Amino acid sequence: MTTSKTISLLVLCISYQPAFSQVRVSVATDISAQRSLKEDQRFWALGQNIVFDWHFSSKGTAYGLISYYSVGKFKNSLTATAKSPTTSPQEIGFTNDAEVRFHQISIGWKQYLVGKFDAEIKWNLYTITGFGLLFGKANNSFSMVIDTSLYNPPAYPVSGKGHFKRLTFDLGLGWEIPVSAAAFVYSEGKIWIPTTDYPSKYLLVNDNAPLVAILSVGLRILF
Incomplete structure (x- = not known):
């Protein structure tokens, strides 16, 4: 499902609520800093949540979101080993210039520990628990061409572009303060924990990866 289709579906869900006329709705957006935490796959990226x-x-809120981030860049030192003991040298070291980018769709629940969603004076504190579908894109560029007739390149990662997906368990904590009767400034810290780790040939590290932490600052409008 494309990002535009996802946005249209979420907007349609918001607009159709005759059976829940007492349910109020908020729309929020923010600026986010993302950190990939796995060793050998660490990078920073900037992005946005809608x-x-x-x-x-007053204390319980269901949410749906989409997020997208800029490209994160990092380098890996890799080694290709000779197929024959008579080949010299026996090993060739080279560098992989990697680029990784994440998008995510997530649904979940916010539980207010302090305050409530429509507080007009005091600050609010809430937990975030959800499940997401992460869409990843990787691009690997080796610093040299490996002669595969003589050398075995590493199994992971491979050179080139590719895509991968992960199911994630999302945990976080949010803080917000009202700036008017219907507007709230908020900050959230979240972590995406992968629940699937089937190998992607475009990633050097696949076990429990990607593991991502996010810090966001934004504005929520209550309707």
Whole structure:
């Protein structure tokens, strides 16, 4: 599903709520800093979340969001080994210039520990629990061409461009303060924990990866 189709679907869900006329809705957007935490796959990226909240009670809120981020860049030192013991040298070292980019669709629940979704004076504190589908894109560029008739390149990663997906368990904590009767400035810290780790040939590290931490600052509008 494309990002534009996802946005259209979420907007349609917001606009159609005759059976839940008491449910109020918020729309939020933010600026986010993303950190990939796995060793040998660490990088920073900037991005944005677009969030739709359905407030079923003063303390409980369901949410749906889409997020997209800039390209993160990092380098890996790799080694190709000779196929024959008579080949010299027996090993060739080279560098992989890697680029990785993430998008995510997520649904979940926010539980207010302090305050409530429509507080007008005091600050709010809430937990975030959700499940997401992460879409990843990787591009690997080796510093030299490996002669595969003489050398075995590493199995992971391979040179070139590719895509991968992961299911994620999303945990976080949010803080917000009202700036008017219907507007809130918020900050959130979240982590994406992969629940699937089937190998992608475009990633050097596949076990429990990607593991991502996110810090966001944004504005929520209550309707």
